[in-house]
Amino acid sequence: MAQALGQPNSPVVEMRDITKRFGPVLANDRVSLDLWPGEIHAVLGENGAGKTTLMNVLAGMYQPDSGTIRIAGEPVRLDSPAAALRRGIGAVYQHFTLVPNLSILENVALGAEGGFVLDLAPAEAKVASMLADFGLDVSPRTEIRHLALGQRQRVEIIKVLLRGGRVLLLDEPTSVLTPGEVQSLLDLLRRLRDQGVAVVLITHKLGEALAVSDRVTILRAGRNAGDLGPDVMSGADRESVRARIIAQMFGSSPAAETDDSSMDHLPSVIPTPPRVIPTKEESRRPSRRRPEEPRFLADARHDRGAPAAARDEPTSETLLSLRNISTLGDRGAPALHDLSLDLLRGEVFGIAGVDGNGQKELGEVIAGQRPVTSGRVLLEGADITNRGVAAATRLGIGYVTDDRLHEGSVAESSVADNVALKSIGRKPFSNGFWLNRRAMEQQARRLIAEFDVKTPGPHTPIGMLSGGNIQKLLLARELALEPKVLVCNKPTTGLDLRTTQFVIRSLREQANAGNVVVLIASELDELIEISDRIGVMYSGQLVAVMPRAEADPETLGHLMLGGARRPRKASA
């Protein structure tokens, strides 16, 4: 029973002075947000700015400490997600809420108005037509587990709309999608807008926000930091809008910004570059880069010359070799097939591929987390095949998983515990038997400072941090172990622009110091920007390896979909 949600010339949702505190953290501080029917409203801000919290308040998940919410002019109390949905507000979370082994129809009808009566017949036709309408070529009886992530996301959206949702909240919806899926999601959002739905889009990808949104609200440190209306978003040139947004997000005045518009995904206008990762010696007296120092991209390009030139004697340069690796995936199906690769000192090796073509398994094999069924892994010539994670970690192999919540961290354990997780059995965190809690805490404090992690302190359960801040800590944890080989699976997922830049610079520095970085990423531009060589994975094999100079998104995209190899394919 969704109600008529106001006339087009008044906002459908008015949030006023919303304040939400979590213990010492003021997540939202008198935030206001208006949503109009038929608009796409981007909510932007750096990690921990309070975007997710604001959305959760509107979705009925959290109760604000103070402030008012009006829907169609009428003050409301949204004390549960169900209550919000009854008012026409529905959220699609980054972590989907569908039951994998029920059908689409059952999922969409589950818990809908009418309770537990499971008469699905009337709903079926409707769901079928919506599926078709949404470009999903599947029957409503298909089980969710057979759908790709992008498809599941649409089912989530359908679920909200079918229950009368007129306000759709999306928290970083594109972070799990392939570039193709992103495009079609954005198209879908445009269509919903044209049908009068108000769409809230939380994202860290400025390009997306600029492409689709009619209005932008920027949060900084829990407060409103800027608003751009349709006049600005539709008019003016992209670059100045972009610069304005970035300035408001990170809090510098627009005047301080510089040019370099070519760095589309890596704006160089970002003030106060985060600190560099110190080596052990430096960490005692942290040195900060001064703003006028050359920006990292310049460094990186400059530095690239040396290792590339030295790479003509590959034998002495090879740090890690994979020889004819085959392995099975989680469900027992072959995931890697006869894969060979030499990783050279000082290089960032990028791996492109559509999710599920063996990239994750490759990372796990290197990290020792997945046994190979045949083939060998050699680190500096020594055979480390199937030695397990603990041995690999000890030997200097680091791995940042892409599943930060279910694999990378223990949500209810403290930040300090999580920081020590991978080397708990060693100094300084323990003597092998007794924990040294003081050392764990100190290390946590240090990483929190170095990486500018927003958390009340080392004793906070890591699950309470914002997504981006958890990601920073996981990366910090690996870098602190000073690995010779660092495998990163989508390390910038959910990170804001500034942190993304920082991570990329960290990885580049890691390689420049003579180590290997294996970067698995879905963002091709980013991958090309930072990698020395790029390999493309398709159905468990490296179908091509090429130097950065030969890589461009089109070529990679073609290969990722199983297109023919190019004649110039470099030998692995």
Next chain:
Amino acid sequence: MTRALSPSRFAPLLTSLAAIAAALVLGGIFLALRGKDPLAAYGVLVSRGLGTSYGITETLIRMAPLLIVSAGLLVSLRSGVWNIGIDGQLLVGALLAGVAGAAIAGQVPNPVMWLIAALAGMAGGLLWALVPGILRVRWGLNEIITTLMMNYVALNVTSWLVKGPVKDPDVVPPQTRLISREMRLPDVAGTGVHVGLLVGLVVVVLVTILFRHTVIGFMLDVVGRNRQAAIHAGMPVNRLTLVALLASGAMAGLAGANDILGVKGLFQGNWNPGYGFAAFALVYLARLNSLWLIPFAYFLSFLVIGGEMMARPLGIPTYFVEMLEGLMLLCFAVAAWVERMRSPYARAEEVETGPANAGEPPGPLISEPLLEPVARVAGGPS
């Protein structure tokens, strides 16, 4: 009230206290329906259980095995291992302790006899946990089922043994040889409570130290909270699972030895104290926090002892206290669910997928896969 980042460390206790209160109210309704005056009944419970030195002494004696058993169960539950086989492990441990103790009693100094009997008890419990442990880590068989089945096996095996091979030939009933009263555990000076209570307290403190200050306790916690993260971090997950199960089995066996050496002096064929259920109630009420076991163990023991003392004069069925325990567990489950729903701790992004059991008892009971992928390397040489 639970919204702060680090709410008072005692906030989780409120859930337990609410559960207890609700169970008492429901129990009172039950009594009223049976035509008894609940207030009068609870009055007798308190005045006898707390108001008489006999009641207090019996309560403290009763506490000892409960503390030991529940500290062991806590180790396994915090590690995500569901040891339902406490009762069987306790029986086997008690039998071995009774046999070993009686065999050497009088021939060695008493403390040596106690030590050997205690070790025999622990060995018995450990042995009984070893079977499910191996089935779990080698073949991925769910320990809930195997430990449960081992309970029945234990019942039958011990009662067979005590009828035949280890029976005291000098008496008619099936039982082991009696360890005479002088050779049993002495009382704590000035009380009528045997030193088993101190053993129980020491065990609780050791478990507390294990989880707060040792690497292995840290790793057990990680395995219990997020098994995949433990694998990712290179912890020897299988070995840790086994250790958790064996430790809780050994402690159950120790509790059995405690009852033999402290109270009974022999193992009887039909004896089965059934502490397992109470231990589950205890561990949950204590929110998996070992030090909180102590007050809750006192409370549950008081209920049992006071309940016995109240039942006879008032004509209340003796199963009333067991029913109360059951009600407490039920109410606790409801209260914990309410708490989880209300707590902002479970980040909204995760509420549905729920990796964070928010300080909850570990491991989903039902969705625990029966067969876990054995192929995964869990660290160490494979």
